Amino acid sequence: MPGLLRGVARTAVIAGTASAASGRVQRRQAARFAAQDAQASPPAAEPRVYAPAAAPPPVSPPAPVAEAGGSGDAIIDRLTELANLKAQGILTDEEFAAQKARILAS
Known part of the structure; x- marks a missing residue:
């Protein structure tokens, strides 16, 4: 052993x-x-602190397009687009009426 x-x-x-x-x-x-x-x-950098995003700027209504004679389809398309903006709440009733008058006057 x-x-x-x-x-x-x-x-x-x-x-x-x-x-x-x-x-x-x-x-x-x-x-x-x-x-x-x-x-x-390299040495670790300080962590970045991001500020909260600012609210997006307000969307302005579409500018009227000057057309010679203005075809019926183009006017209907612009009025449809204008109605969509109003339905989304982007345009007020007064803005809608003013833009509609401009489109129909052209």
């Missing part, structure tokens, strides 16, 4: 030594890689 205990003890010592040496190597490599990373990468 003494030979068996001696073999087990010897194996334990060798394994412990190998484990300790491996741990030192890992710590040394980790320190080296950390130093290389610190040199390679």
Whole structure:
């Protein structure tokens, strides 16, 4: 039995030594890689703080297009577009009436 205990003890010592040496190597490599990373990468910038977006500017009604003679289809298309803007709430009744009068007068 003494030979068996001696073999087990010897194996334990060798394994412990190998484990300790491996741990030192890992710590040394980790320190080296950390130093290389610190040199390679620039320092972290302050996080940017973004202000909330401002409300979009109000949409102006479409400008009347000056047409020579004004075809019926073009007038209908412009009146339809104007009615859609009013339905969406972009134009008030007064603005709608004024633009409609301009389109029909052309």
